[in-house]
Amino acid sequence: MAGRLKVLTLLRTLSASSCQCPAHSSGMLVGHPHSTTSKEDKEYAFEMACSNIRYGPGVTAELGMDVESLGAKNVLVMTDKNIANLPPMTKVVDSLTSRKINFSVFDDVRVEPTNESFEAAISFARAGNYDAFVAVGGGSVMDTCKAANLYAADRDAEFLDYVNAPIGKGKPVTVKLAPLIAVPTTAGTGSETTGVAIFDHIPLSAKTGIAHRALRPLLGLVDPLHTLSMPRTVATYSGFDVLCHALESYTALPYTERQPRPPHPQLRPAYQGSNPISDVWARDALKTISKYFIRSVEDPEDVEARSHMHLASAVAGIGFGNAGVHLCHGLSYAIAGNVKTYKPELYNSSHPLIPHGLSVVITAPAVFQFTAPACPARHKEAAVLLGGKADVKDEDAGLALADVLRTYMQALGIEDGLTALGFGSSDVPRLVEGTLPQHRVTKLAPRQQTHEQLGDILHNSMTVY
Structure with missing residues (x-):
């Protein structure tokens, strides 16, 4: 009995330490898109799984x-x-x-x-x-x-x-x-x-x-020595993929709000929603990014910075590999899939392509301004971990995180929005249609989306700065 009480106390502590905003607490506000689901239909467990990792030069x-x-x-x-x-x-x-x-x-x-x-x-x-x-x-x-x-x-x-x-x-x-x-x-x-x-x-x-x-x-x-071969653009775009993995998994719908609960544990999805263990990996990755990302791009011979970013990639992977990602990635699939003529520098590509990390981060400022009202505390904490200000009001959480992201994007030369990638406002309906089938990730956003809201995010991403 004493052991069982200790376990229950630990679970309550973990629950209490997590974000208490509507999307990350057990008590959903009236009107929240998931508030009508019965407790019996919702998930009650998460499973932590990842590959074995061996790290070292x-x-x-x-x-x-x-x-x-x-x-x-x-x-x-x-x-x-x-x-x-x-x-x-x-x-x-x-x-x-x-x-x-x-x-x-x-x-x-x-x-x-x-x-x-x-x-x-x-x-x-x-x-x-x-x-x-x-x-x-x-x-x-x-x-x-x-x-x-x-x-x-x-x-x-x-x-x-x-x-x-x-x-x-x-x-x-x-x-x-x-x-x-x-x-x-x-x-x-x-x-x-x-x-x-x-x-x-x-x-x-x-x-x-x-x-x-x-x-x-x-x-x-x-093996971090392999990252020394990465050209600047590859280091930049892949680094932003790490950044969005950590941000999206940390702000994802909590696993206890994912539904329906599968009838068999083997049917539990790989992407389960944010959870106390994935949160640890996401936070660690954000701290590493804050310290080493820009350094790793600006100096390809900075072995320390590139080594830490290589490890951060695996760390964020463990986090999002169990929690999942959401809107940045959901939108990116349509953006990359509808590429017109864009070809990135130093990719030696014979065909037009938008590198994955670029297609993901290009909507990130607009995405997190949209999702922040569902979980302002998590957005504020993420901004602070990336070097942003700590004294931010809940209503400004999305803007604070978006501003931090723009700082990184501008410092590392990310193109100025979807327009710079060859898209215009007339492409938005097609991009929305390409995003709609991405249920595996879009449904993990802490705030559910209408067609019109997805369109607004894309319109707001036409320019970034």
């Missing part, structure tokens, strides 16, 4: 030993054309070769992958009977490798079977996947910690994805 040299320990006989290494000729890939090949591991290389991963590039990687993986996978690169490579592993394990599956509803069927993963080791080369996506794979669905001109815990890498080898 030079840790890639241990990859061969890890693969050897798995007993793998035929390994598929995935990367992209850029990384294929850089030191991270050399280190991977050297490590596997030193342990006499048999491996093949697929280097046709598309930066900002599509359903077509996913399917090409899947076909390659299905043809090889691989018993382990290694992903070397940024989020595009890791996500492509996750998808290839899944569909290689389920050879009868059609592509849309596992894609998130309503675009796909959203089938739960019941097949056994081969072990996947991720070697991230950017400080951004945190994909080495999550069970999510994102891609552009060309028929709808919008991003969607596959999400299930079974997709998580077995191990993430976080």
Whole structure:
């Protein structure tokens, strides 16, 4: 009985220490969009899960030993054309070769992958009977490798079977996947910690994805030396992805307000809403960003700054990989999917693309001004963690966080809004339509949205400064 009382006391303490605004407390205000849901329908538990992480400069040299320990006989290494000729890939090949591991290389991963590039990687993986996978690169490579592993394990599956509803069927993963080791080369996506794979669905001109815990890498080898190869623009955009991961997971709808509760624990989604454990990771990532983000971009040889940002990427990944993200990411999928002619500097892309971190952060000031009334305390705390003022009224919480974000964006040369990316007001209806299917993330926002409100956020993001 004494032990049970201690547990109950701890849970009450955690609940009391969390934000007491309408969206993050147990007592919902009348008129809140979730206030009519019965307690029986709402979630009551959250599950913490992530990949194993090994962090340290030079840790890639241990990859061969890890693969050897798995007993793998035929390994598929995935990367992209850029990384294929850089030191991270050399280190991977050297490590596997030193342990006499048999491996093949697929280097046709598309930066900002599509359903077509996913399917090409899947076909390659299905043809090889691989018993382990290694992903070397940024989020595009890791996500492509996750998808290839899944569909290689389920050879009868059609592509849309596992894609998130309503675009796909959203089938739960019941097949056994081969072990996947991720070697991230950017400080951004945190994909080495999550069970999510994102891609552009060309028929709808919008991003969607596959999400299930079974997709998580077995191990993430976080080697900060790899980030020294990142060009300035890659460091900038991937860093803003880390920033938004932390902000969105920290301000997400609390897990106790997510509904409906799944009938079986295995059906609990990967993105569950903010929770006391994910909050710890989000706060830590924001503190690191405040100290090291700008330094890591301005001086590519600042090993300390780049190392801390690489770790922050994994830390934020653990947080959002369980809590989820919301509107910045939901809107970004439509923005990136509807790219017209924009090509970022130093990406060596043959096709127009809006890098993921850029598509995410471009609406962030407007998004957090919109969500702040649902949870002003969390928005104020996030602003302070990023270097903002502490003495801010609740009604000014959104503006305070937006101003801090604009400071970072301007300091690091982020383009001045959607207009600078080639969009105009006439594109807003199409961008809204591309956002609407992103239920997996948009429903995790602390404040629910109408079509008109999504349009307002986009209109307010046409310019940022």
